[in-house]
Amino acid sequence: MTKHPISSFRSSDTARKATSIDYLPALFLVASLFFLPIGSESDTLNSLAIVFVSIVLEAIPFMMIGSLVGGFIEAFVSRERLASILPRKGWFTVCIAAGAGIVFPVCECAVVPVVRRLIGKGLPFSAAIAYLLGGPIVNPIVAASTALAYAFDWRIVILRLCLGYGIAVLIAMLMGKFFASAEAIKDNSRVLDKNASACGCHDHPLEQTCNTGYATSHHFPIISKQDNVSLMCDCGCSQTTAASWAEKSTSAVNHAMDDFLAVGHYLIIGAFIAALAQTYIDRSSFLDLSEIPFLSVILMMALAILLNLCSEADAFIAASFQGLLSVPAQMAFMLTGPMFDLKLLLMYQNIFKRRTIFVLSSLILAVVLMVSVGLELLNGVFM
Numbered sequence: 001m002t003k004h005p006i007s008s009f010r011s012s013d014t015a016r017k018a019t020s021i022d023y024l025p026a027l028f029l030v031a032s033l034f035f036l037p038i039g040s041e042s043d044t045l046n047s048l049a050i051v052f053v054s055i056v057l058e059a060i061p062f063m064m065i066g067s068l069v070g071g072f073i074e075a076f077v078s079r080e081r082l083a084s085i086l087p088r089k090g091w092f093t094v095c096i097a098a099g100a101g102i103v104f105p106v107c108e109c110a111v112v113p114v115v116r117r118l119i120g121k122g123l124p125f126s127a128a129i130a131y132l133l134g135g136p137i138v139n140p141i142v143a144a145s146t147a148l149a150y151a152f153d154w155r156i157v158i159l160r161l162c163l164g165y166g167i168a169v170l171i172a173m174l175m176g177k178f179f180a181s182a183e184a185i186k187d188n189s190r191v192l193d194k195n196a197s198a199c200g201c202h203d204h205p206l207e208q209t210c211n212t213g214y215a216t217s218h219h220f221p222i223i224s225k226q227d228n229v230s231l232m233c234d235c236g237c238s239q240t241t242a243a244s245w246a247e248k249s250t251s252a253v254n255h256a257m258d259d260f261l262a263v264g265h266y267l268i269i270g271a272f273i274a275a276l277a278q279t280y281i282d283r284s285s286f287l288d289l290s291e292i293p294f295l296s297v298i299l300m301m302a303l304a305i306l307l308n309l310c311s312e313a314d315a316f317i318a319a320s321f322q323g324l325l326s327v328p329a330q331m332a333f334m335l336t337g338p339m340f341d342l343k344l345l346l347m348y349q350n351i352f353k354r355r356t357i358f359v360l361s362s363l364i365l366a367v368v369l370m371v372s373v374g375l376e377l378l379n380g381v382f383m
Contacts, residue, residue, distance in 0.1 A: 044279055052275035055320055059267055059313035062145040063260060066312035069141065070110035071256030075248040077104065091173065097127040098134035098168040105139030107311045108338045110259055112347045119351065125184055126176030129360070130168050136311040136338035137164030146334070149315035156327070160315075160334055163371060167335065171363045175356075184356040266343075270307040274320040281324075296329040297372040301365065304337035311338035328375035332368055340364045 106114060115132045119125070136142070138161050150156045175184070243251075300321075309317060314337050318330040340361055348357045 048275050048279040051278050051320070052271050055271040055274060055316050056268060058148065059145070059271070059316040060264075062141060062148075062312040063264065063267060063310055064256075066105070066107050066110075066141050066310065067256040067259040068252070070106045070259055071252035071254070073104055073106065073114075074110070074255045075252035093124055093127040094130045094169055094172045094176070097123075098130035098165050098172065099138050100131050101135035101137070101139035101142075104135070105141045106135055107142075107259075108136040108341075108344055111135045112344070112351065116351050119181075119185055124176075125179065125181040126172045129175045130172035133171060133339045133364070134165055134168030137161065137335070138168070141312050142315070142338075145312050146315040149319040150322075156331075160331060163331065163335060164338070167339070167364075167367050167371065171360070171367060174363060175360060178359060179356060184352055186351060186353055266308040267310060267313045270309045270314070270317045273303075273307065274317045277324070278320060294373060296325050297332045297369060297376065300325065300329045300333040301336045301368060301372075304333045305341045307337070308341045308343045309337050314338070326376060328372045331375065332372035335368045335372070336364070339368070 104114075111132055115123075115128050118131070119128050143157050143161060146157045146160055147154065300318075304314070307314075307317070311334075314334055318333045321330055321333075345357070345361065348360070352360065
């Protein structure tokens with residue numbers, strides 16, 4: 001078979017270049033850090049800047065770590081190997097999948113494309129749901145960021161991880177009862193050909209090339225194992241039959257950069273809202289609100305849905321409400337966001353049918369609400 005030069009398989013020469021809008025959050029952060037307090041005699045404005053910058057600077061390292069971990073998993077761990085770790089049947093599969101984030105830590109921004117590929121490789125539907133919901137919460141990076149955000153109050157860390165795990169297992173079991181895979185999941189051939197990816201990269205129709213040695217996608221010519229060439233997608237992610245460590249590392253960094261740029265602005269928006277709340281809203285208003293269990297919990301759940309924060313950074317936003325809202329209300333924020341928010345609602349449409357999304361979303365909101373209100377009703381246990 002005729003060998004093809006690498007350039008014939010590239011849809012772009014480099015990774016996806018960031019547009020000017022990608023840098024707006026960074027410019028906003030720099031302006032806040034260096035210029036906002038300067039020349040201002042307003043104590044309120046100075047307090048706003050200090051609170052905002054402190055939240056962002058605390059959260060950014062964990063977002064960077066999470067992005068790098070997700071990038072290296074994408075580049076170095078094949079979906080087949082990840083799927084082979086899990087047993088194929090029964091409730092035990094669900095229980096293991098819900099805690100798989102301990103070994104393969106990803107945030108909700110990176111877990112969707114992984115789950116999509118795992119489903120394509122035959123992972124049971126209920127196990128896929130368990131990893132989709134549990135992976136972004138039950139992982140060491142989230143545990144570390146939560147511990148730092150709450151000044152190493154391990155009660156909060158353990159409570160968040162245990163509740164996240166339990167909710168993921170429960171919802172996965174229920175979804176497995178309600179739906180068969182064929183009823184819940186979109187046609188795999190269409191799902192795996194989708195170009196949209198949570199990290200901003202393009203999915204790789206050539207993945208089968210790396211596993212079988214033959215490219216079956218209509219986007220590229222047929223390639224044999226003997227060709228031993230590197231195939232580059234739009235995002236610069238290398239799909240090779242004999243990829244070197246350097247190529248995989250470059251691919252991992254490209255994924256990490258895309259992940260970080262794709263979700264970083266959500267952190268900045270969330271931090272700014274939290275800073276506004278701390279600076280301008282009278283604490284007595286929050287205290288009055290916290291006396292109504294349902295209302296405070298629902299408020300924080302709605303905030304989590306709207307802010308679209310990364311699970312590796314959302315604890316810093318939740319912790320900023322300490323003294324304003326109860327711990328169960330803060331916990332509702334940290335449980336809702338990694339499982340369901342506006343960006344996830346859009347991303348789920350690449351995997352699941354509309355009825356599946358509706359049932360899954362309803363279950364997430366109902367279970368988190370019941371758990372959080374239940375914690376509120378345990379008078380003073382966590383306060």
